[in-house]
Amino acid sequence: MCGIVGGIAGQDLVPMIMEGLRRLEYRGYDSAGVAVLEGAGLHRVRSVGRVAELAAAATREALQGHLGIGHTRWATHGGVAECNAHPMLSQDSVAVVHNGIIENFHALRERLEALGYAFSSQTDTEVIAHLIHHYRQQSADLFVATRRAVGDLKGAFAIAVLSVADPDLLCVARMGCPLLLGLGEDGHYFASDVSALLPVTRRILYLEDGDVAALRRDGLEIVDAQGAAVHRPEQLSQLSAAAVELGPYRHFMQKEIHEQPRALADTLEGAVNGGLAVADLWGPEAETVFADVDSVLFLASGTSHYASLVGRQWLESIAGLPAQAELGHEYRYRDSIPNPRQLVVTLSQSGETLDTFEALRRAKEIGHERTLAICNVAESAIPRASRLRFITRAGPEIGVASTKAFTTQLAALYLLALTLAKSRGRLPAQAEVAHLDALRQLPGSVQHALNLEPQIQVWAGRFAQKEHALFLGRGLHYPIALEGALKLKEISYIHAEAYPAGELKHGPLALVDQDMPVVVIAPNDRLLEKLAANMQEVHARGGELYVFADLDSHFSASAGVHVIRLPRHAGLLSPVLHAIPVQLLAYHAALVKGTDVDRPRNLAKSVTVE
Structure with a gap:
């Protein structure tokens, strides 16, 4: 979840490191x-x-150097305090920055304390600094010492x-x-x-x-886990510097x-222009x-899990395939029954979500060979570990609360449902044309929804005065209600819960009063009349309703019932x-608050700890 950046060059690297940390x-932004x-x-x-505070301190101290490392922290081991901020030092001669979790740090700490090393932090990272210092005393150079130390580490x-x-060498290592x-x-x-590197290079x-x-x-020298020299191919990053700049917007989330x-x-371009060409969309092995897939298992966490809850229903209704959606961190630790014909689909914005990655690894260990990653970062761990991959083209997502990654995941899942329906002979040509036409119109309909912002x-001004909210x-x-509640609590700190509306009478209705705003996702679909009855249950108990309806629905505003209409129902x-x-x-x-x-x-964006 932390960020690290640095390098070795012929000029002062402090400005480059500060800009990299800002990006x-x-x-992570605790320290x-x-x-x-x-x-x-x-x-x-x-x-x-x-x-910004670090940059000011570095300027006061006139910090400069041709070789440097930087870190921005999301606290795990040890509280938010300067003593726990990276880089960690050993004997004022070795410095380390670290992203991840060292699972065996207690044992390593005891071993190093026995060797005479004193610890000044509560972090797991400090053991790495002392361990490398220990091995450097016995080794020809820092590269050898780092390789020896890495062999002792367990975790990510x-x-x-x-x-x-x-003074002319910088070492790095990666695991997970x-x-x-x-x-x-x-x-x-x-x-x-x-x-973080775009200001200095696009060669990656x-x-x-x-x-x-x-x-x-x-x-540059690289060795693999066995110590053998390896070559990693150079790539030219297509990411533009403007893509990670704020531009005219107030926040990255708004942008x-x-x-x-x-x-x-961009995500749908291949399908709407080229049709449901399986190899083109999903890869040559698709x-x-x-072939003969009989079910689908979705593994994801957070917002991506909510996308998979929608995808599960699309798979069943469009493709006629049984589907499950599980949280990666729960799936990994339970006894599940492998099905060789099941397609395992992982969803992650970053492709580095550790609990999702470990769930994928677990699925493969027990015999699942049909794996597909839906991800926004092509060269990340989850796509590389999957047999098939679909890269959403959302562009970089900097705001911690996911927005465009979520909707592009939904688009990818819809394409998956259509593709599997077609492969199973359940998508007649006329229906395929209709679905693709609906996808072609989707970006325009989303723009219409954005126009409702004023x-x-x-509504947001009223919500900012509340401490709790209910989404139905x-x-x-229902997954959109879950996503709405998550977004509200993530960034405004208003406690929010989401329920299937039919569940109200089984307990949550006890929470409803004039201080509990109730947001209702009310499209003009076959469940609308049932939903209307659930809304009456809220209204009869003094609850205030905020209804997101469709243009062609019959809802109208009244005392205690507020209505905003989206475009016509999109099916x-x-x-x-x-x-x-x-x-x-x-x-x-959140702005009002x-x-x-x-x-x-x-919170932090890329969740690389479990």
Whole structure:
């Protein structure tokens, strides 16, 4: 969940590291720090809080160095305090930054304390610094010491190390957490995310699990987990610097909400222009993998799990395939029965979500060979571990609360349902044309939903005064109620819960009073009359209803009932449209409350810890 960046070059790297940390701050923002080598000296600056505070401290100390490492932290081991901020030092001669979790750090700490090392933090990272220092005393250089230390670590990590004894060498290692290298004209760089390297290079190498690399100003050496020299292919990043800049928007979340029409159009482009060509959409092995599939298992977490709950219903109604949707962190630890004909689909925005990745690994261990990743980052761990992959084209998502990643995942799941229906002979040509035409119109309909923002702002002003909220939906739209409640509590800190509307009378109705606003996702579908009855249950008990309806529904506003109308009912694609107003409601409620929209407390973007 943390972000790391740095490098070795022929010029002062402090400005590059600070800019890289600013771009990585979405990964963690409890504290930040930087360590540099200049001449024979190791200098470190750390601060609690945001990168801007670290940059100010570095400027006051006139920090500079040709070799440096930086870190922005999401706290796991140890509280938010400067003593727990990275980089961690050992004997004032070795500095380490780390993203991930070292599972055996207690045993390593006891071993190192027995060797005479004193600890100044509660972090698991400090054991890495002391361990590398210990091995450096016995080794020819830092590269050898880092490789030996990595062999002792259990867990998930991306680390970078520098040493006073090796002023022309920087070492990095990866296991289970993202790490990539940048090739520059005058040096080499590393980062958790390509966005951090765009100011200096677009030439990128992606490290594999187990890799350890030695970075020098004029050279690069990589070995794998067995110690064998390996070559990782160079790629030219297509990500533009503008894509990770705020532009005219107030927050990244606002920008990303408004980017959804374009993100959906880009994600759907191959299908709406080329039809449901299996190999083109899903890869050359797709025909083989999809052949005689008899069920689908979705593995995901958080917002991606809510997308899979919608996808499950699409698979069953369109393709006629039984489908399950499970949380990755729960699936991994239960005894499940493998089915060789089942398609296992993982969903993740970053492709580095650890609990989803470990669930995929578990599924493969017990015999699932048909795997598909739906992800927004092509070179991330989950797609690389999957037999098939579909890359959503949402572009970088910086705001912690996911928006465009969610709707593009829904688009991908709809395409999957159509593709499997066609492969099973359940999608006549005329129906295929109709579905693709509906997808072609989807970005425009989303734009119409975005145009409702002024009306939603008015609602948000009322919500910001409340402490609790209830979200209701039925059928395909219950997951959208879940997503709306999640967004509201994530960024506005208003406690919110979501229920299938029919569940009201089985307990949640006890919570309803004039201080509990009730948001209802009310599309003009076959469940509308049932939903209307559930709304009456709320209204009769003094609850205030906020209804997101369709243009062609019969709802009208009255005392205690507020209605905003979306475009005409979009059929099976309606969940995509109804996701937009709940995102806007959460965003504007957070604005009114004055919370940090892009960086909500206690959260971070890429969840690389379990």
